[in-house]
Amino acid sequence: MRTAYTSDQIRTAERALMALLPDGTLMRRAATGLSVVCAGLLPGVYGSRVALLVGSGDNGGDALYAGALLARRGARVEAVLAGSRTHQAGLEALREAGGRTVEAPWPDVVRRADLVVDGLVGIGGAGELREPYRRLAVAASEASGLVVAVDVPSGVDASTGRVEGPAVRAQVTVTFGACKNGLLVDPGRSYCGRVELVDIGLGPYLPDPDVVSLTDEDVADLLPRPGAESDKYRRGVIGIIAGSERFTGAAVLSVGGAVRAGAGLVRFAGAKAAVGQVRAHWPEAITTVLDGPSVADVGRVQAWVIGPGLGTGEEARELVRAVLATDVPVLVDADGLTVLAGDRSMLRRSAPTVLTPHAGELSRLLDVPRDRIEAARIAHVRRAVTELGAIVLLKGSTTVVAQEDRPVRVNATGTSWLATGGTGDVLSGIGGTLLSAGLSGYDAASCAAHLHGLAARLASTGNSGGQGPIAAMDVARALPQVIQSL
Numbered sequence: 205m206r207t208a209y210t211s212d213q214i215r216t217a218e219r220a221l222m223a224l225l226p227d228g229t230l231m232r233r234a235a236t237g238l239s240v241v242c243a244g245l246l247p248g249v250y251g252s253r254v255a256l257l258v259g260s261g262d263n264g265g266d267a268l269y270a271g272a273l274l275a276r277r278g279a280r281v282e283a284v285l286a287g288s289r290t291h292q293a294g295l296e297a298l299r300e301a302g303g304r305t306v307e308a309p310w311p312d313v314v315r316r317a318d319l320v321v322d323g324l325v326g327i328g329g330a331g332e333l334r335e336p337y338r339r340l341a342v343a344a345s346e347a348s349g350l351v352v353a354v355d356v357p358s359g360v361d362a363s364t365g366r367v368e369g370p371a372v373r374a375q376v377t378v379t380f381g382a383c384k385n386g387l388l389v390d391p392g393r394s395y396c397g398r399v400e401l402v403d404i405g406l407g408p409y410l411p412d413p414d415v416v417s418l419t420d421e422d423v424a425d426l427l428p429r430p431g432a433e434s435d436k437y438r439r440g441v442i443g444i445i446a447g448s449e450r451f452t453g454a455a456v457l458s459v460g461g462a463v464r465a466g467a468g469l470v471r472f473a474g475a476k477a478a479v480g481q482v483r484a485h486w487p488e489a490i491t492t493v494l495d496g497p498s499v500a501d502v503g504r505v506q507a508w509v510i511g512p513g514l515g516t517g518e519e520a521r522e523l524v525r526a527v528l529a530t531d532v533p534v535l536v537d538a539d540g541l542t543v544l545a546g547d548r549s550m551l552r553r554s555a556p557t558v559l560t561p562h563a564g565e566l567s568r569l570l571d572v573p574r575d576r577i578e579a580a581r582i583a584h585v586r587r588a589v590t591e592l593g594a595i596v597l598l599k600g601s602t603t604v605v606a607q608e609d610r611p612v613r614v615n616a617t618g619t620s621w622l623a624t625g626g627t628g629d630v631l632s633g634i635g636g637t638l639l640s641a642g643l644s645g646y647d648a649a650s651c652a653a654h655l656h657g658l659a660a661r662l663a664s665t666g667n668s669g670g671q672g673p674i675a676a677m678d679v680a681r682a683l684p685q686v687i688q689s690l
């Protein structure tokens with residue numbers, strides 16, 4: 205499991221460790237690790253041009269010390285001092301090692317560098333970058349050389365991943381002690397490039413993480429696997445209510461996700477047209493044409509999925525109400541969420557409920573503008589959990605899963621090619637299958653997101669090793685191979 209922390213958590217841990225060590229020890233450890241990563245990125249350190257962007261805090265200090273180490277190995281290091289103050293000991297170290305400081309016009313320094321080291325702000329950064337940091341961040345992002353961010357790309361909020369205004373786009377982010385939330389969650393994540401963690405001995409002083417990210421091994425351990433005693437009922441029966449006369453594809457894709465994720469049995473119920481399509485694509489499913497808003501005739505299930513392509517009319521509303529009135533876990537997606545936004549009282553129930561909104565759907569559920577949700581995904585997924593009393597999987601560029609009193613789980617798999625119609629329907633079927641197999645809502649949702657992302661990557665990766673377009677059904681089809689590989 206990868207773990208991440210807020211800036212405050214990191215600072216508290218750093219203080220505890222610093223109290224036991226001689227002054228400056230942590231910064232030296234950080235700078236040494238940073239210089240090693242930088243040296244590894246350059247074809248040769250000797251003679252290479254390195255530009256340091258140095259802010260007024262300790263983040264700038266790290267950059268100066270690392271620059272000194274590179275200068276001692278023969279790099280031509282030039283430091284742009286951007287702050288009203290500069291870390292004095294770091295500056296002396298750089299000068300002693302032969303590095304120099306430059307005044308305007310600094311854009312040339314950034315432009316001609318083989319490597320730009322962004323030490324403008326780290327975990328002490330707050331809000332939009334001020335000038336001249338702002339211009340330097342833009343210049344760094346446009347530089348032709350490699351850009352390495354110190355601890356966190358300047359302009360990215362380390363605790364939330366929020367980015368207001370320009371921020372440094374790095375190819376590599378060298379972070380110290382522990383990963384910060386903002387390096388795992390978009391929009392911040394997309395500014396980091398590869399994240400390298402430098403151990404500075406913080407481990408024993410870190411609290412429980414604020415954010416975690418499951419690895420393949422974690423998911424493999426959580427996934428149910430059939431044993432000798434398993435039969436289709438014991439493996440899990442999932443009930444899916446999806447599709448409508450007008451929208452039948454969502455039903456086919458949701459059932460596809462369930463069948464391919466390893467459901468023991470899929471019971472599908474829906475409008476006649478949707479049933480016809482499901483039968484044609486998935487003879488494995490047992491189907492029921494719904495005659496009115498009752499689910500009594502569908503048979504026993506261990507978990508329900510409701511919502512994809514369902515519509516939002518009166519009948520859909522009554523179906524959502526009927527499913528939520530049962531005592532088994534329920535996953536609500538798509539139109540089901542729109543229905544819920546109109547009447548959140550349906551969420552008062554004792555069995556687990558998993559909601560899988562994208563930012564637009566969550567915007568309706570919370571009555572918060574979509575862009576605010578996208579800018580601060582962790583805060584909003586937590587708020588949704590508290591306000592709605594459910595487990596919430598917020599889909600998007602970074603999918604996050606939250607449950608009360610647990611760290612937010614950030615999904616580390618996936619590809620931008622997943623942003624295509626119908627992939628969410630497949631996800632609902634995977635999540636429902638894992639719920640029906642007995643996983644908790646929190647585990648079912650996070651494992652579903654993980655498998656979904658891996659399947660999308662597999663489906664979109666050709667023989668060339670590059671990635672290309674995928675259809676939602678390709679994601680469902682790739683699931684067995686992904687599960688085999690875990």
Ligand SMILES: NC(=O)C1=CN([C@@H]2O[C@H](COP(=O)(O)OP(=O)(O)OC[C@H]3O[C@@H](n4cnc5c(N)ncnc54)[C@H](O)[C@@H]3O)[C@@H](O)[C@H]2O)[C@@H](O)CC1
Pocket residue numbers: 218219222230231232234235259260261262263264266287324325326327328329330331332333334335337354355356380404
């Ligand atoms: N505390 C520690 O033990 C360690 C800290 N380290 C480094 O120290 C960093 C934190 O240092 P600091 O606490 O000095 O904080 P930072 O260096 O991250 O930033 C604080 C400075 O940036 C300015 N600033 C904040 N927001 C700004 C904005 N939007 N626009 C322009 N200027 C802004 C502040 O006025 C302040 O001068 C870490 O990110 C890491 O790089 C490492 O050396 C490892 C050890």
Ligand SMILES: [K+]
Pocket residue numbers: 263322323324325326353354355356357358
């Ligand atoms: K930085």
